[in-house]
Amino acid sequence: MTVRASVYAHRVLRRWLAACLCLGCLLAGSALAQDFDRAAELKRYRSWLQDFGQDLYRLSAARGPISDAQLDAMFERTVVPGSRAAGFIRTTFAQRGSDGAYFPRHGPRPVFMGVLDSGIPAGQGGIYPETEAGLKGAELTVWYLHVDVGDMTNTYLLSPENFTPYRLPPAGKLERKAYPFLLMESRDGALRLGGVSSELWGLIVYLHNAAH
Numbered sequence: 607m608t609v610r611a612s613v614y615a616h617r618v619l620r621r622w623l624a625a626c627l628c629l630g631c632l633l634a635g636s637a638l639a640q641d642f643d644r645a646a647e648l649k650r651y652r653s654w655l656q657d658f659g660q661d662l663y664r665l666s667a668a669r670g671p672i673s674d675a676q677l678d679a680m681f682e683r684t685v686v687p688g689s690r691a692a693g694f695i696r697t698t699f700a701q702r703g704s705d706g707a708y709f710p711r712h713g714p715r716p717v718f719m720g721v722l723d724s725g726i727p728a729g730q731g732g733i734y735p736e737t738e739a740g741l742k743g744a745e746l747t748v749w750y751l752h753v754d755v756g757d758m759t760n761t762y763l764l765s766p767e768n769f770t771p772y773r774l775p776p777a778g779k780l781e782r783k784a785y786p787f788l789l790m791e792s793r794d795g796a797l798r799l800g801g802v803s804s805e806l807w808g809l810i811v812y813l814h815n816a817a818h
Contacts, residue, residue, distance in 0.1 A: 642727075642729050644726075644729075647727040647749075648726055650796070651725065651726075653796075654684060654796065655723065658684040658685070661683070662695075662719070665700065666715065668710050671703065671705070671707030672707060672708040674706075677696065683798070684798055684799060689746070689789075689799075689801060690741060690800060691800050691802060694801070698714075699711055714811070721753050724753050724755045725752065726752045727749055728752040728774055730749055731747075731748030731779055732747070734780065734800075734801070735780070744800060746789040747791075748787050748788075750774060753809065758816060759813075762809050763786075763809070768805075768809075769805070772785065782805070786809060787803045787805060788800075788801065788802060789801030789802075789803070
């Protein structure tokens with residue numbers, strides 16, 4: 607077996623083991639999560655992530671200026687327009703010129719996508735209680751995300767400075783500094799990203815900085 611094939615096989619096995627852990631142990635530990643079908647939601651999540659990765663790659667490959675409308679159109683199928691996630695894309699993976707147009711910026715894209723690729727939906731924390739008037743459009747649900755991209759992940763998650771402590775909250779309940787999560791919109795059976803929590807983004811920044 608080649609080194610590339612060995613690494614790939616290890617990643618597949620690791621993802622399978624993580625899925626077993628999340629879908630088995632967490633389910634056994636939370637009877638309240640019965641309304642969150644982890645197997646079905648994992649399938650929807652993987653489908654969304656594949657499309658989102660393609661959209662993010664298209665942004666990184668753009669060679670000319672991009673307007674606000676063009677940027678929204680580029681992510682129309684995967685990101686809620688005007689949401690926290692739309693702003694996140696603009697500030698993290700694009701930069702705005704003096705004329706108002708956007709240009710692609712690499713940012714921590716490999717680490718970001720690596721963390722999302724390891725992700726397994728673990729439960730939901732109810733509707734996100736948005737407090738900013740300009741963002742009170744789409745109804746977004748808190749999706750707790752089990753992530754595992756190596757030992758450094760545990761170092762971050764188990765630090766009392768980052769989580770107090772790290773644990774999966776009860777179904778339907780939003781708790782901060784407990785578990786990484788995304789905000790997702792479910793529409794016609796498909797998902798769109800509405801936001802990236804500070805709990806998840808903190809892990810991504812930590813891993814990105816550790817790699818440089």
